[in-house]
Amino acid sequence: MRLFEDVASQVDDPFFARALLLAEKGRGATAPNPLVGCVIVRDGAIVGEGFHPRAGQPHAEVFALRDAGAHATDAEVYVTLEPCSHEGKTPPCTAALIDAGVRKVHIGMHDPNPIARGGADVLREAGIEVAFAPDPEPFAKLNSGWLKRLAVGLPQVVAKVGASVDGHLSFAPGERASITGSSGARVTRRLRAAADAVVVGAATVIADDPALTVRDTDGLLAHRQPLRIVLVRHHVPAPSARVFTDNAAPTLVLAAEGAPEAQLSALPVGVEVERFSAGEGFEAALRALARRGLSDILVECGPTLLTVLVRKHLFDELVVVTAGGMAGASAPPLFLGEPQCSGDTLVHDLAPLEAGIVGDVSITVWGPARGGSDPAA
Amino acid sequence: MRLFEDVASQVDDPFFARALLLAEKGRGATAPNPLVGCVIVRDGAIVGEGFHPRAGQPHAEVFALRDAGAHATDAEVYVTLEPCSHEGKTPPCTAALIDAGVRKVHIGMHDPNPIARGGADVLREAGIEVAFAPDPEPFAKLNSGWLKRLAVGLPQVVAKVGASVDGHLSFAPGERASITGSSGARVTRRLRAAADAVVVGAATVIADDPALTVRDTDGLLAHRQPLRIVLVRHHVPAPSARVFTDNAAPTLVLAAEGAPEAQLSALPVGVEVERFSAGEGFEAALRALARRGLSDILVECGPTLLTVLVRKHLFDELVVVTAGGMAGASAPPLFLGEPQCSGDTLVHDLAPLEAGIVGDVSITVWGPARGGSDPAA
DSSP, X not given: OOSSOOGGXXXXXXXXXXXXXXXXXXXXXXXXXXXXXXXXXXXTEEEEEEEOOSTTSOOHHHHHHHHHGGGGTTOEEEESSOOOOSOSXXXXXXXXXXXHTOSEEEESSOOOOTTTOOHHHHHHHTTOEXXXXXXXXXXXHHXXXXXXXXXXXXXXXXXXXXXXXXXXXXXXXXXXOBOSHHHHHHHHHHHHHTOSEEEEEHHHHHHHOOOOOOBOTTSOBOSSOOEEEEEESSOOOOTTSHHHHSOSSOEEEEEETTSOHHHHHTSOTTOEEEEEOTTTTHHHHHHHHHHTTOOEEEEEOOHHHHHHHHHXXXXXXXXXXXXXXXXXXXXXXXXXSOOOEETTEEOOOEEEEEEEEETTEEEEEEEEOSSOOOOOO | OOSSOOGGGGOSOHHHHHHHHHHHTTTTTOTTSOOOEEEEEETTEEEEEEEOOSTTSOOHHHHHHHHHGGGGTXXXXXXXXXXXXXXXXSOOHHHHHHHHTOSEEEESSOOOOTTTOOHHXXXXXXXXXXXXXXXXXXXXXXXXXXXXXHHXXXXXXXXXXXXXXXXXXXXSTTSOOBOSHHHHHHHHHHHHHTOSEEEEEHHHHHHHOOOOOOBOTTSOBOSSOOEEEEEESSOOOOTTSHHHHSOSSOEEEXXXXXXXXXXXXXXXXXXXXXXXXXXXXHHHHHHHHHHTTOOEEEEEOOHHHHHHHHHTTOOSEEEEEEESSOOOTTSOOSOOSOOOEETTEEOOOEEEEEEEEETTEEEEEEXXXXXXXXXXX
C-alpha cells in the first residue's frame, strides 16, 4: 500500500475506478483473502455495488448482485479480480453471476490462486461475454501483498521508522522517546489499519510498552485490529506489558530457538508463542506468518530490526517518517550495520518510491533499488 | 525559491501567469535588483514581452515596450512589480509607459524599495488606469530574498545538506564523500543557479575541494556564476584550492577576526578577503553580504555550518537531500548540537515546506516552525 498513491485514479474506466475504491474498504480485514470490489451497471448507470469485507463473508460479486436485485439481469459487471470458480467458505461467484443472468463481465486481472482461478473460462462457457482490463497493473497494486504471498510464500513487508532530521529515533538507547509526535502517530495508525499484522522487536516493547492498536481520532479502538507480533531472540518482555494484558487484540510471540523458555512460559494465557529457527533468521519468521495467511506485515522498527531488514533485503517498502527536530550527536544511531560504500561513494541500494508531508512530519517511502545504484556524477 | 512549487500556477490571470514565468528567467542574475516580468496586451492578445535580465540592463517594462513597438499604444500592461519612478542606472519605467501611451497597468505588488516606490501614483497622475492583483502573495514569493533583504537587512538563506537515510553526510570526518550522487548534483546545480552567492565552510573546501560552479548537463560552465564565498574561522584552505585558482567565478573569503593573517595573505591575487566580527558570528557575515546587494544565499553545509544555522535560526529553508543508502553507525553526525527535547519528546522547531523525489534522491525542504512544536499525541 502506498501512502500518497490512489490506484483508482490510475484506471480510465469510471466503473473500474469505483470498483477499486470499493475494494479498498476491505483493506486490512480480508486476510487470507484478497481485496475485491464489484459494480453492476445497466444502461450506463450503477445499479449495484459490493466489496469483500473479510474472510468468511460473501465475496464482492455476491454483495453487488444482492444490491442490484432484479436489475442484474442483462447487466454488465465490473470486478477487480477474476471471479472465483471454486466452492470455498462460500459458493463460487461464477455460479452466482450465471444465475443472475448478467450479460458481460469486465475483469481487472486474472486470479493467480491455483484453487480459485479459471473463473473467466467458466463464465464464457455459460455464454457470458468476458473482457479483461487493458492494464492489470492498478489491480495488481491493490493486492500487492496477497500476490507476493501467493508467488513466493512471503508476506509483503512494510518497515516503518520514525527519526529526527539528523537521523535518530531516540535520545538514548533503550529509552522511551516520542520523536514524530501526533502527525507521526496518524501515519502509524494508517499503516497499522492497512496491515494484517504489526511486528515489533522485544526491545521496543521493553522500552516503549506500546499498545500497537488502531484507534480513531477520539482514541476509541477500531473494530478491526491487526495481529500484534513480538519478535523475541534473547530478551522476553515482562508479562505485564500492554500487548500481553490489554485484550485489545490478539498477540503472538515469535520466539527464536534458544529464547529463554522460563520467561516465555510465564507469559499470560492467551498469548500464543511460536518458534522459528534462529539460524534461518527473520525470513523464517516471515514464512511462518505467510503460512498463517498473513499477506501484509507492518514492522515498526528499532535499529536492530531495521538493520536486519535492510541488510537481508527482507522489506518491500521502508517508510521513513521524519520529524522537524534535531536529536543531537550523542543520540544512538538509526542503522547499526557497516557503511554501504564503494570507495568514497555511498551505494544507493534503496530507491525513493514516494515522498510527501503529513501534518508536521515529512515522509519518504523507499523500496529496494532495481538495477544497481546511481554513483556520483 | 521552492524546488517543487510554481508561483505562476498560483495566479488565475493568464497574463500575470505569463509575466511571472518571464520574470523567472532572470533568477540568480538580477542582484541587487528584483526579478520582474512584463507582458503587453492589446485586444486580448500578447503584443509584447520582457523581463529584467540583470542589473544595469533595462527593466522588464522597457523590453516589453520595445517588443510591442507601436502596438503598445492604448494597450494594457501586466507587470509583476510596481514600475519604478526613479532615475537609477536606467530611466524610470513610469516615463517609458507614459510615453508609450498605454491605457492601463496591472501591477502584481507594491514596490517597498524606498527609492523606487510610488510608480503607481505617477501613472495615475498621468491619466493611466492602475489595478493591483487581488493577491500579492505569488508576486512576493517570486522575490522573497530581495524582499527580506529590504525589510531586515539580511539575505534569504537556503541551507543545503546531503545525507544518507541514516542521517550522515560522510563516512569519516573531514574525508571526501559522495553521498547523493548524480541526482544530488542536479539538485545542487539548480540551487546554485538560483543563488546570488554560494557559501561553504573552509572545512568543506579542505576536504572536498569543490568548484562551486553551475554547469550544464554537458559539464560546460553556465554563462552566469554565483559569487563563491568561503567562510574562514581558524583554518584557511590551501591557495591551490579550485575556488581560488580556476577563474570560473569570483571568490570571496569571509574571514572571522582572528583568522590566521599569514595564510589569508598567501591567497592568490584576485581573491577578495573581507573580515567580520567573530563575536557577532555568522549573522554579521550575512549582513555584510546583504550590504553587497546579495539577496539569495545558498549555504552548502557541513555539520558545523548546519549546526550554527539551525541553532541561531539563521536559515529560511533547509533543503535535505537524502540518498538511498546507509552510511553506518561509525559515520560522523550530521548535527553537532545538544538534543532538542522536552522530556522524552523531540521538539519540532522545523516544519516541512515541501517534499519530493528527484531521480534517485528524496528531498524535504524544512522551514523554521511557526507557533511552536507539535508534541506527541
